[in-house]
Amino acid sequence: MSFPRFTDRAVLVTGAGSGLGRAIALAFAAEGARVAVAGRAAAPLDETVALIEAAGGTARAFTADVAVAEDTRRLVRDTVAAFGGLDVAVNNAGVFRGGHLAGDFPLEDWRTLLDINVTGVLHALQAEIAHMRAHGGGAIVNIASNLGAHVRVPGLFGYQVSKAAVSAITRAAALDHVADGIRINAVSPGAAESSMSLRPGETEADRAVRMKEESPLGRISSAAEIAAAVLYLASDAAGSAVGTDLVIDGGVSA
Template structure:
């Protein structure tokens, strides 16, 4: 059954807002959640999208959804913690589609929960590898292509947790996302003269699997955030992606090195 306008917008596929016709966009972590909505939204607005994820099956599902929406996409399996894998992702995007103009470096994990004295060191290192090194490697190879081909736009996934607010038991996650925010700002200054605009989005809690704590139901999650977020609810993924689209578009052409908090007022 075709999507209604309401459900299409919930997936970020309703066609309004900026156009990305003629652009090639890479989205990491695009197999689920915000990444999937981002990939569908870019495709709905005319971009050719490279759906990159460590899970080949979920990436293929996102491509199928995009094609059902009438968009153009292809899947790439990538491990963002591995330099060769990330380089191959960029090379594949360029070889298949003729260039790379936009990147949404969205891949991330939530691990190493609990007070610092109890944090599992293996989970700590895994979270650093995905959330920080993964963003650094993605930018490294995206920038190398973009600066040789007239520039581009990069939007990284930070978080309101870390650079903006803190929650007990989430020190490891907060550290990684604060690092992404800082890395984004410095990279933006390093490469604006190369014609590359780099910014970040800091989402608050959104309706994704990652925002569910172990054993928590959606009702439990809603109750947990009802008093924390001034809007009284968590975000739908298209509400986060709206900020991504704006930063990736010409509408934000004078925005450089910014971390756009999109959290319903939680960090106000």
Template sequence: MGARFTGKVVLVTGGSSGIGRATARAFAAEGATVVVAGRNEQRLAEAVRDIGGDASAVTVDVTDSADVARMVATVVDRHGGLHVAFNNAGILGTPAPAADLAEDDFDAVVRTNLTGLWLCLKHEIAHMRDHGGGAIVTMSSNIGAHRRLPNMAAYAASKAAVSALTRTAALDHIRDGVRINAVSPGATDTEMSLRPGETAADRAARMRESVPLGRVGATAEVAAAVLWLASDEAAYTVGHDLVVDGGAAA
């Protein structure tokens, strides 16, 4: 096991479950002091137990700027700094044809996936640029900038915007010492990639047909990409949007 993050303080939003939790575990396994953030205290506590080491939690609703500012301040107060952030919190919304999407649902998807992620960038960068810089990875998706699927207009629009936001923010802040990249997974083994009523076996059959590699992605495979983007090995990688999807958008 490498130790690319020894001495680094790493914040993972949406770290209580799924890809976020797996990535937090991977950062901790490589020496990082990890803080996981999300809305649900109980799920965060479970994640902290699962991650082990000196992992801890902070509650946040990423759609609330004051809450996001408090999250960053809590991490800095607790550990003396913030070196790496993985802005991963996101929701799928309720899939429907574009004209039939509920207005509240459309707003919630954009507010969480795009505005919430931008608020995290805003408050993280404000700290990092005054304290020696840092690395940030944002969670996009292959749905959006890379491919489109029916019934996913709100999600696709929010994630395409995350891809564009990430690349623009990377240009804006690389000379502040803050290196920003995105990861764009395809269907990954969490509940989010199960269609309503679908079992894991049904999804496996769907993946055999629809993904060139023939299977769903593992959370650890997304985590590996995030850790590389956040590591010094990727020091010359700026404003990249790394697709990890078994070839679905190739």
């Protein structure tokens, strides 16, 4: 018999319209949480809410752009208004830009990566922390990547820098706010069940063949495996996990 770990807790997941964000939102809802799903486009968020509600869960959709500080503040206010608080936040929103070496990296792509992957995480953290430290604490999980702080490959310069920054932000913020009763940690996925892990023109079957060579485990991580890591760090069972960067990549960075 299993016992839901997040019954009646209010959880916010950014970038929840597809991929890992959607899987994370579904996993929290399956364990009793009331989930605010956020992203820039309404239609995919509505699909996530419909999936949660079809499974008997509770969710609300809120459009927001994490690159805009006021959007993240409004997002937290809307979550609190809808569910009476904010217990857990998962900062998953991010973008990928690749295919260029450092010396040739387009400045437009650089600015996009920094605005969303780095400054966007800071915006969300600040809004979440402001509420949590005034209301007894909470748990925050940032989604980083094995690329950056843990492993590097040629041609992904900007993305790797942005995700390494998320790992660093997580550790520094964790120390700053543990005394406020807020636990901040990160999950760093490798290639996972998401369109972001597909190379241009690559099919899922092609990716499966490639991963047999590139991953010691011989496959990508499932979205459910990434979600399980996030839920663990957000749960009471991880009560002493502070500033942890949990790598889930099938041994690629081992």
